[in-house]
Amino acid sequence: EVQLVESGGGLVQPGGSLRLSCAASGFTFSSYAMSWVRQAPGKGLEWVSAISGSGGSTYYADSVKGRFTISRDNSKNTLYLQMNSLRAEDTAVYYCAKFARSIAAAGDFDYWGQGTLVTVSS
Amino acid sequence: DIQMTQSPSTLSASVGDRVTITCRASQSISSWLAWYQQKPGKAPKLLIYKASSLESGVPSRFSGSGSGTEFTLTISSLQPDDFATYYCQQYNSYPTFGPGTKVDIK
Numbered sequence: 001e002v003q004l005v006e007s008g009g010g011l012v013q014p015g016g017s018l019r020l021s022c023a024a025s026g027f028t029f030s031s032y033a034m035s036w037v038r039q040a041p042g043k044g045l046e047w048v049s050a051i052s053g054s055g056g057s058t059y060y061a062d063s064v065k066g067r068f069t070i071s072r073d074n075s076k077n078t079l080y081l082q083m084n085s086l087r088a089e090d091t092a093v094y095y096c097a098k099f100a101r102s103i104a105a106a107g108d109f110d111y112w113g114q115g116t117l118v119t120v121s122s
Numbered sequence: 123d124i125q126m127t128q129s130p131s132t133l134s135a136s137v138g139d140r141v142t143i144t145c146r147a148s149q150s151i152s153s154w155l156a157w158y159q160q161k162p163g164k165a166p167k168l169l170i171y172k173a174s175s176l177e178s179g180v181p182s183r184f185s186g187s188g189s190g191t192e193f194t195l196t197i198s199s200l201q202p203d204d205f206a207t208y209y210c211q212q213y214n215s216y217p218t219f220g221p222g223t224k225v226d227i228k
Contacts, residue, residue: 035217045158045166045209047217059216062123095165107213108156110177112165 002026002111004096009116016086016120022079022096022113030054030074033105036081038092039115048094049081050105059105064090086120093117124148124212126220134228141197143223145210150190154214157186157195160222161206169208170195200225 008020020036035050049070050059058070069082079096093115100110125148135141145155153173158166168177170186173193183198197204205227210220 037217044222045160045211045219047219050217061216100168100171106217108168108171108211109158109166110168112167115165 002098004098004111004113006094006096006113006116009094009118011119011121012086013122014087014120017082017084018086018118020081020083020094020096020116020118022081024077024079024096024098027098029072029077031103033099033102033107034072034079035097035099035105035109036070036079037095037097037109037112038090038118039095040089040092043092046092050099051079052105053103057105083118086118088120091118091120124151124215124218126210126212126218128208128210128220128223130223131221132224132226134226135200136228137200137202139200139228141200141204141225143195143208143210143225145188145193145195145220147191147193147212147214151212151214153189154212155186155188155193156211156213157184158209158211159204159206160209166209197225 003025005023036048051070067085071080095115096113097109098111099107155173157170160166174186207222207224
């Protein structure tokens, strides 16, 4: 059974940093690209970042480019999102999601974690 | 960036109704479109990929159609478990989602 379990969310002040983790199990982690998708309270879904199966290619939404860094450790089956220079508008539930059919970072998402809430506030 | 729109934003329906949600892309995305269902406090669930392919385990009352810039999600006979918010997502380029359509009880 595929499982994605996020952790690392919490309350952080504007300008602060946070690192999210997503522990994956139930599939060959290195064979699939992974992504982070966020959802602000009461709002829709926003793609944040993606990484290829090998970790060699990374992609970012314009809203987070230069502030967030996605990475993965295939030996630990874990996906990360390092978030720096956080802003109030980054407040959201952050989901990690598995690309359904691709080792490259493009496609639909067949499995999602339960999400972790990041709140940026003073 | 490819922009996605959905209509309607809210849809009130009864159990047994046929429901259709429309999704439009700002430029052609071929058939690179997925549909998700999301319930409050839960993660999205993949229903349809490549515009019309039913994800494994999803009931056959869900169907998708379209190509290019206009797509539809149809629920042939609405069930109590189907009251939720539905999102489309394009993956012709970096993923973008539609704003969602909330299906509630009439």
